[in-house]
Structures are given as C-alpha cells and as structure tokens.
Amino acid sequence: MPRSRPVAAGERWRLGREWLLVGLLTSLAVAACALTGALGRADNLIYDRLALLNPPPPAKELVIVAIDDRSLAELGRWPWGRAVHARLLDQLAQAKPKAVVYDILFLEPSADDHALAQSMRGVRTLLPLTMQAPGPNGAPFTLVRPPEPLAGAAAGLGQVNVRYDPDGMLRRVHLRDGGAGAWTDHLALKAFRLARPKAARPPDELIVPFAGPPGAFPTVSFAQVLAGEVPVEVFRDRLVLVGATGAGMGDRFPTPVGGRGGDLSGVEFQANVLSSLLQGREVRPAGPLWSLGLGLGAVWLLMTAMLTLSPRRAMVVGLALGVGVLGLSAGLLAGLRIWLMPAPALLGLLVAYPLWGWRRLAAASAFLAAEIDRLAADPAMADLPKAPPAGGDLVGRQAWLLDRAIVRMSALRRFTAEALAALPDATLVLGVGDQVEMANDAARALFDEALADKAWAEVAGRLASAEPLDGPPAALEGHQVRLADGRTLQVGLAARQAGGLILRLADVTALEAAHRQREQALQLLTHDMRSPQSSILALLDNPDAAADPQGLAHRIAGYARKTLALADGFVQLARAESGPVRAETFDFADIVAQAADDLWPQWQAKGLKLEAQGPNEALARGDASLTARAVGNLLGNAVKFSPAGGTIRCTLAKGRGGRAGQWVLRIADEGPGLDKAALAGLFQPFQRFDAGRSDGAGLGLSFVRVVAERQSGFVACDSAPGRGAIFSLGVPQA
Template sequence: MARRPGGGPRSRLMREWLVVAATASLIVAGCALTGLFARADNLVYDRLMALAPLKPDPRVVIVAIDDRSLAEIGRWPWGRDAHARLLEVLAQAGPKAVIYDVLFLEPSDQDAALAAAMAKVPTVLPVLTQAPGPDGAAFAVTPPTPALARAAAGLGQVNVRYDADGLLRRVHLRDGGPGHWIDHLALKGFRLIDPHAPSPPDALLVPFAGPPGSFPTIAFASVLRGEVPPRAFRGRIVLVGATAAGMGDRFPTPVSGHGADLSGVEFQANVVSALLQGREIRPLPAWAAALFALGALLALLVCVLRLAPRAAMAAGGVIGLLVLGVSAGLLMTLRVWLPPVPALAGLVLVYPLWGWRRLAAASAFLGAEIDRLAADPAMGPAAADPAPAADLVGRQAWLLEQAIDRMSALRRFAADALTALPDATLVLDAHDRVEMANAAARTLFAAAGPLEGRSWPDLADTLPLADLEPIPQALASDGRELRLSDGRTLQVGIALRQAAPGEAAGRILRFADVTALESAHRQREQALQLLTHDMRSPQSSILALLDNPRQAGGPEALSARIAGYARRTLALADGFVQLARAESSALRPVQFDLADLLVQAVDDLWPQWRAKGLNVETKAPESVIVLGDEALTARAIGNLLGNAVKFSPEGGRITCVLARGRGARAAYWVLKIADEGPGLSAQDKASLFEPFKRFGDGKTEGVGLGLSFVRVVAQRQGGFVDCDSAPGRGAIFAFGVRA
C-alpha cells in the first residue's frame, strides 16, 4: 500500500487546527481592541449591576430645583439672592460641603451677596466647557463670574460622554488637555470631605444606586421656608441642582425607566456616593479584554483538538460559564470591569470554523484512504455497483465502507488460515505487540491470558522453560530452540512482515514442536554410539579372550571375565532402553509420596552401602505429596543414590535432605544427595548429564547413562537436576520436583 500523503491525517488535522487558531485569534483580538462588541458588553454589565446595585451613601442629600419650587419661587432663572438665602440656611445646619450644579456665567448685581453666602459654607461650582473652542482651540472653559469663582471652594467640570448605545455609564474625573486638566465637580466635592484619599482613575464606570429618586431629595422651596430640620444636612454633602421637567439637564442611563431619565444632580450624587464608599468601578483597558478573550479561545481550541466532539462541546459550555463567572466575580469583588463578550464571541466563532476545516480534513483523508486501498493488489477487485448519489462526504463514506468490508473478508481469511496452522504462531506489529494469534499460541501462552495487544517482551517471560533462566526478550536469530519444562522442544521461526515503503515492518513468530524429531535424532545418535562403540567393545573383548584363552589365567578366570563383559553389555542395553523410554514414552502422572520414594531407595541400596561401611543420613518430612510419574522418579532417585554409594570412599557418609526450595525454586521440592567422593572438575561438570559419559579412574562400574536418565526425567516432569562439586570435596546433586 502506498504511503499516506502529507504526513497522515493527524498532520493535516494539526495544520487545519493552526489555521483555525490563527484566524479566530486575529478576529477576536481585533474585535476586543476596536470595541466592536461594546453594546453587547454594556448589556451584560447592566444586567450584572442590576443583580447587586450600590446602596446610596447616607451622607449624600439632594436639594432639588423641582417643579414645586419653580411654582413657588418663580420662573427660571432665579435671582441669585434665592441661592444666597439657601446657602445661608444650609450654613446654619453645618454640612460638610455643598456641590452646586448650577452655572453662574453672567455677572449680576447680586453676586456679592451670593459670594458672601458661599464664604459661610464650602461650596463647589461648575464651569462650562466647550469642544472645540473658538479660533481653532481644542476646547474652551467658561468659569463663573470672578466674584463667585473667588468665593468658591473649588471649580469642576461636568462633562458627560455617552457610550455607543447612547446611555451614560461613565464619568471622566479629569478632562481637558495637557496643562489644562480640570477635575470633575463630584471629585472636587469629594476632596473637600477627604483631601488625603488616594486619587481614583481618570475614567470610571458609575455604579448607579438605583432609578431616579433613589437619593434623599428635598425641595429647594422647602429649605427656604424652614420646613427641613438642620439635622437633615448636618455633616453631609448637599448637592443642589435641577430636577424639574423641561430644564434640559437629564441623561439616559441604564437605570432610567421609560421616559424617566436621570437628572444631572442625581448623576453627580451617584458619582459622589461611589467615591465616598470607594466602590467606583474601573474598566480595564482593551488589551486586557483581548488577552482574556484569547486565553478562553486557546482553552477551547485545545479541547476541540484533544477531546471527542461531545466532550469538546461540553467543555465549551463550561469555558463560557467560566468567562461569565470571572467577569462577574471581578465586578462584584474587585470592582473591575472585564468585558466578557469578545471571549464569548470567540468561543462561538471556533465551532463553525473548526467544524468546516475538520470536515474538509476528514473528506481529504477519506479520499486518500480510498485511493490507497484501491491501489493495494491484496484487496482484490472492488464492487461493480456504482456509489449512491450523495454529497462528496457521503459518497466517500460509502466507498470506504465497501473497502472495509473487503478488508474484513481478507482478515477473516487470514485469521482462518492462521488458526489452521498446527504450530503456535504470533503476528507482531512494528512495536512487537501481538496483532493476531492462533489457538496453538493461546495454549502455549495460556498463563499470559488474552494475547491481542500484549507486547512480546511480556509474553516471553511467561513461557514455561525447562531451566530457570528467562527467555531472551528479543529473538534475533531464526531456528533457535527452546526447551520447555514439560520436556518439549520448540524451534522458533522468525519471518519479517511486508510493509509499505517508509513504514516499519512487524514480525511473525512460529513455535514448531520438534520434540519428536529431536528425540528421534538423539536416539539415533545414541544408538549408533551404543552399537559402534559401547556394545562393540565388550563383544570384541570376549572374542579376544576366546582366541587366546591362556591370557585369562585359567578356565575360572576366563569364565569370570567373559561374564563381566556380558553383564556390561546387558547393562548398556538396559540403560539405553530405559533412557529411550524416559525420553519418548507417555508420562503417567499420579500423586505419590516423594519422601516415601527416598526411604525406599535407601532401603533398596542397603546391601551396597552397608558393604562399604557407609553412613547414610536421611532428613525429610513425613509425607511429601507430588504429582508425576512415580516409576521414573523412583528410578531417577535410585540412580542418584547409587552414584553416591559408588563414588563414596569406604566408611564415608552420604546425606539425603528433602526440603522445599527457596527463592527462584520456591515452587519445587528439592532432594539434595551429598557424598564424600573425589568430586568433579569443571570440565567434567560441563558434560556430566550427557549419555555414555563415565568419570573417575575407570575402576567403578557403570555405563554412563544413569545421569542422562535423571536429566530426562526431571525435564519431562517440569523439574530440574544440577550438581555442585569440586575436586576433593565430593558432590551434591539437587533433584527438583514441582510441588
């Protein structure tokens, strides 16, 4: 099959993701920096502020120039003596300051009286600012008349700037330009109360205390008539301004009802109240909103790339709620306004963009995979039926479905062929993980459980090997033989799987049972050796004695020597037959007492070891029940004990200890037979269990098949046999039987 173009579907999908991320980020950042969603942000801000409105500060009271006062005092504008009388009444009550939201721009013969009244109570007056100013100036400032300006405790501007939706939410506490900055009227009044308070930011959002009428309001005429007790003004900030209908000093605000705009003096009261409580709201700059929106966008982009579609949609909802929660939390706790709409718009924008590009990537991947499958000769001919008329993705899905059906049929054929193989076979991928396994392999690796998806190094450690050394995890050579604990011999075959150019190839491991072949070959070699050397030698010796009988020294000596050669021949034949039966005959496993077999072997050899004056010590539990071939095990123990008797010196000691193994041999009962014989060299130990090997000075009887028989019996029953010996310190044979 051809290699996937463009690095595969994940590479294409990643490129699409980067394009979507860059596009959405540019759009969201641009919208946040330009204030495109300002109207929507204002709506969210208004709803959040309505949930927890700021309570009016009790130190703020309004003296209103209302309709009732106009009816009693007369048409506007009033004479400045009325304002002077009001200030004199207020001065007697002792307020902290008076903020007069009335312009006094034209000179009047009553300015002196008003200035004298202003000297009795700290009074702040507004100035008129116009932009642009005359003669090309950026702005022009018109202060009150000189007499009033000198008497005022401060002068402040009352400029207003509406938001994009035409509502008044903000106040600029400083306005003008470099060298001509003018504080706001409310800030001037606040400075009279707390001159050491930290300077608030220039631009603030006003936390309105409620709709018009939320602050305590007293009619101008009621104060002049003395209807208001002095305690209503004592220690407070008094704001004086117009609330009467038709006076033009009204502004639409988020708290305005239908047709009930907020008067200018009430707007000033809201600003002063916020400053007094330290609850003014600071809007964050546009770049902060852009970073906030980009952070939320990045979080959603990571989710859509790594999560399933349903989980990604749920994550988008959670991120949207977090965006609203962060914005609301900053507003309610830190009095900071972070616009959330650019971030929410970015979340909404990602889904159609990503869905479009992901669909394009999926369509391209489907087309490439269909072409790749069609070009594979192993797939066979495609269906002759035409694809149904549908959109591009639907047609590609239909073609891919047909290709998958053909692949499934091909895989079933391969699986059936693999199952029919008599040898255990594993199909590994490029990472040495099992893709397929037949029934023989499942039987061989039964201890490992399910095989699909398992790595070969893990499976290799579960093979029941005859020795205690683990199998090498990487089989690098073909034809390696493995001996199992049940006596079987497996030959490992390795074949590399074919792969497309540029793709890694897997392997196919085959474990062929060559036990019968190996046994037949070994028996053939042993039979040839027996016939050509071991059995021929005593027969040749008999013929030589018969040709020269006088060499034997007499008839009796001749007869004895011929009898010895005959017995040796019979022993060779018997040993060879027993070894062959141990290697090839079917085991007859039964439960038997291993400790009882040891005692029986010691009793059977009593004449031999008693004749040599040996001391045989036996240490074993009263009963050790194991499962195996009792007859073969009894003969193996007899062979080991017979060797110990044969090679022990006169009057020596033989120790037989039967105990549970330790460490790696904890699953075995281990019989150790130690003698005080001459011991074995390292060279002798290397070939100790090979057939027809004899050791010592040649004076001892034996044909060299006893230890080979013991090795075969141990291996076929899943046990072991080994020897610890050195010249001059005897030998210790360990025979292990599975518990």
C-alpha cells in the same frame, strides 16, 4: 503498522500548524478589538447588566432640591429671577448644610446678582461653568464663567461637561477636563474635596455606579423649601444639590438606569457622581492592555483544551472559560470596583471554537476520503459498497462508508486472531521494523508477558533458553533453542506480503527425542550389540577355544549376558525418556533400603561396608519404579567401582537452599574417581569409563539423568581422580 507512522507524523505536523494559525488569527482579532475599543457597545451592555445586579446605595449626605413641576406652577415659568435663588439660599443657610451645589448655569448678568451673591456668602455655594467649543481665534474651547459678583462669591466653580459613550449613553465622567494650561475640575469633584478635604484625589476618568433609576436620592421641591415646609434637619450637615427635574426643562441625559423611568436629570447625574466619590465606590476602568491579556489568556487556554482534550470536554472547557471571563469581570466590578472589559475575550472564545471545529471537520473529511480510497484499493475489501445511501451530508456519507470498511476489517481481524490463536505453536506476527504486531496465547505463555508493540530484540531477551536468540529474526530460519525446562523449539519463518515476518517457534522436543533414540538404537545395534556377537562368532571359529568346551561356554555366556544387559538398558532408557511418568507418593527411604538389599550379594562378595544415615521415612512424590531403578544404578556403580574392603556411605536428608523441597540422596564411594573430561559427559548415553574394570553398556547414568529431569529432580556428581565419587539424586518431597 510501520507505514502509518510517517502519515501520523505528517498529520501531527499539519495539525500543529493549523492549530497555531487558528490561535494566532484569533489572537489578532482579540488584540484589534481590545486596543481599538471596537466592542465598546457590547462591553457597555454587559456592564449595564452587571451594574444593575448590585447597585450602590445613595450617599446619606446628599439631598436634592428639585425645580419640579410644582415649583414651576407656583413660582412661574422658567427662568426665574435670581432673587428667587437668593431666597432659597437664605432659607438653606438657616439649616447650616455643608454646601449647596447648583446645577444651574448663571451665564448672563442680572440686576439681582448682588442680592444672590450676598446670599451665597451666607452658605458655601458651588456654581457650574461651561466650556464652549470652538473657542475664539482658533482655540478648541473657551470657559464661560458666571458673571461677577457671582463667581467671586462662589465657594468653587466646576465644569459639568458630559461625554457620551458610542451607544449614546452617559456612563462616564471626566473629573478633569480641558487641556494643557486650562485643566478644569468637575463640579462634583469640587464638592467632594470641600466635603472631604483630606481624601486622596480620585482618577480623572470614572465610570459612574448609578444608585438607581430617577428618584433614587432624597428629593424635596424648590417651592416646599421656600414655603418653609421642609424641616431644617433635612439639610443640616448635608450637601444640597439644586437642579431642574421638571418636564420640558431639557436638562436630562440617557443613562443605563433611566429606561422605564425616563432619562436621568442633570442634578441626579451629579448626585450619582458625588455619591460614588463620597462612598469610595467609583468604578475605575481597566486599561485596554488588561482586556487584551484576559482575551489572550482565555483564547490560548481554549486552544490548548481543543488540542489535548476530547471535543465534548473541550466544549465544556470553552463554556467554563466564557462563564469564568464574565465571573471575573463581575467579581472585579463588585469587589474592587474595577471594570475589566470582557467582550474581546468572549469574542475570542466564540471565534476560536467554531474556527478550529471547521478546520478539524475539514481535516476529518479529507482523512476519511483518503482512508476510504486506501481501503477500496485493498483486494480483501473488494466486496465493500462503492457508494453510500443517498441523503445526508458529506462527512456523514464518508463515515458510513468507513463504518462498512471497519466492520469488514473487524471480521477479517477476528478471523485472523482466531486462526492465530488456534495454532498450537507459539507464533508472532512482526512488522517491517521487527515490532510485534500480534501474538497468540502460546507465544504469550512462552514469553510470559504482553508482546504487542514490543521490539523483537526485547522479546527474544526474555526467553529462558540456554543460549540467546541473537541477530535479526530473518536470520533465525531453522534455528533450534533449548529451553531451561528441557523443551526444544525450532524457529520457522514466513514472509508477509505487506512486509515483516510471521515467526513460529515449534516444539520439536518429541521429534528430537525420537531422533536421539534412533541414533542411540543405531549405535546400539551397529556397535555395542554387534561387538559381543562378533566375539561369539570369533570364539566359535577359533580351534583353540573349541579345545576347551567349558571355557568356551563360559565366555559365550558372558557375551550373551552383556548383549542382554545392553538391550535391557536401552529399553529402560527409552521408556524413561518417552513413557508416562506416574505421580505417586512413595517412601524414598524404603526404596534406598530395598536397593541395598538387592545388591547385598555383590557388595558382600567384595567385602564392602555400607554405612547408611537418614530418616526412617522420607515421603516423596514421583514414579516409584523409575526412582528405584535409578537408585539401584547409582548404588550398583558404587559397588562396582569401590575397591575390595572399601566403604560406601549413603546419606538421605532434606535439601537446603536451591534444593529446598527435595529429598537428596548422596552415595559416596572410594573408587578411582573421575577427571573433568569424564565428568563433562558422565550422564550421556554409551559413555563408559575405566573400561578395564567395567563391562557396562554406558546407559545406567543416562537413565538416572532422564528419571531425575522428568520428575523435576536433579542428579549430580562430585569427583576427582583418586578421591572417589559422590553422586547426588534429588526427588521432590511429597
């Protein structure tokens, strides 16, 4: 585990570096396309599809007078004399239109110019002019105006230049063209300002929102108007556009809406431009910086998703971003009439996803190859296949080999986990950094928490022991820990070949108890029981003692009783420590009363008074016989150490606070009391105090402690020299 951390850190650094490089390269591609317009054809294609989804309606103020095939058939071949146009204007003047906009160039002088000019003065008429390039004397262009008196009689003159997009389509119009000192307004702008004199000036460059294919605007034939076949209401208060639509007249332009119906005539193009201005529906192109911002935003959102999300979710995000880019462009076009070019952003998404996928695939292939080589070098993997089946791509073959290795590793890990779980002792597998890698159920139960990936210092601090397991694990070999529940654990260590340790906490409570009993038995045999036997032998060898047979017998009997008491006390203590403890319900109050009755001869012989206080019934849970003997030991000590004529007070009540859930028996005597040194070892075996007044074996209080602990109870003593002693014994309530 620790060996993999540096590798993982290097992998993350390389991953981040490649991710940043892919993002920067894609961003450069997006910037180049957005700022140079390299994807103009793609943007125009997308615009055409979106614009056709919601074309604007034609302005109701417009009507076209078309020089169509019928007019050519009735009025003769083109060009017509200007007297014919004068007759048209005279006819239109009767209908009082707002203006007549001619989309026909009058460049050469004619004998009928004065008649046409006179008719133009009867109705406001706008004429086109043209810009010829190159101009004379190195000028970039020259303006060609209609001859006088037509130019002077016109209500306005405007240029009708067209500029095609790179794909050869006509989509845009420049409402102001020319150059410094020679800027000229477009003919449609002149008509718009005549119809809307107070309207704000539109931008110089517009994208034309076409109302539909050829024939979308109301159109009447030139010949019909001259013949008086068109009611005057058709033209009243409207803008009348006059232009050629007949076959073979050449005034036609390729537009996105001219597909099936043929190219759009010049007069219909002018009608579309003027319609968008009148309705405020002109489309304003967003600058290249906006397209750049959209592209960079989409690219880096996708890069972030590919770095942080799963491949499937990253793909969904990429598709959503593509749809979102198109939706944003369509929404701005439909709602705000702003065209935000989406092609650079879409190109960025299309480049970033496969480029990053290729880099990740290459990194995955290299990683698989390195892992396969590393696993193949492990002796535990000696039986792995060396080559995959034939066929398939490189990554597929590597994945097959790695799958075989994973199956093998899973089997080994399952075997290890099962073997570890079968161990009865709490066992932890530590890595090189003293980090817990594995733990069995016994260890989790001991520390009462999840242990994986936690530091040993943190785990050891959770152990409920009398003293902490300080220091590194390697220094704890043979260390023993006593738990709060009385168990004793011993630390065992084993070094791992790959680094780290296997740490075992073996429960040696039974061994410690056996060792303690052995030591106690040795002490009993070598000292406590040997002493009275030696005294008997000394009496028998003493001639003075033999002179008094009755006194000798009495003293020998005393030593024999002491020997029997030592043996009996030791046997009872051993049984209490290692024998079974029954869990039964008994009356604690009855046991106290019975113990007092059993000791009645002793405390009666000393003239003692026994004051008892408590309930008539106190149901407890535990071993009744062991509890009775423990109560007898405590009450017997009180009788033994109380002065003649003294008082012993027994109180039985329910415990409170930390003693809640227990019956607490308190036995207070008026004996000499104990100092702090005596209290410290009071409940240890073979501890005797005030030897001049007691010939006990020193096992009674140790027996009481063992009985209390094994029944989940407690025993305590409160005493001071000259103040007597108060012993408290707790037993769980039933």
